[in-house]
Amino acid sequence: MSQIHVTTSINGDQTEFLCEPDETLLDVLRDRLGLTGSKEGCGTGDCGACSVTVDGRVVCSCLMLGAEAEGHDIGTIEGMAEGDKLHPLQEKFLQEAALQCGICTPGILVAAKALLEHNPAPTEEETRYWLAGNLCRCTGYDKIIRAVMDTAEDMRRAS
Secondary structure, eight states, rough: OEEEEEEEEEEEEEEEEEEOOOOOOOOIIIIIIIOOSSSOOSSSSSOOOTTTEEEEEEETTSSSBBBTTTTTTOOOOGGSSSSSSSOOHHHHHHHOOSSSSSSHHHHHHHHHHHHHHOOOSSOHHHHHHHTTTEEEOSSOOOHHHHHHHHHHHHHHHOO
């Protein structure tokens, strides 16, 4: 098979890469572009560990082909912080110990950021619903939900 040339934006930077027609976006991000924050937990779109945003929508990158990124705006966990300055969600996850092994954390953070961009004042039920596609086998979710809710409140107060 011949490789496909893709031009896209990843974390705000114009990016070009070559990929195989059947190569997933997750594999392109990790293996071709060195963006290893997104994790492969299941390879079937059931766990959310590989979550990224595509034009602001949360997508499991294991289910999307790299070639499908053409012309789209991709957001990964690597794009959340601004240099050494962590995103408020990342800070709150650390403060509230909302992570343990770290496999699910990048996908949850990407999804939570998309939630707060979509709805800056989510209820606990809305937060749980939005993050339902992200499985965590370590934390039991309570600290994760609390960190997202607290971040939402802090961000509203700051604006």
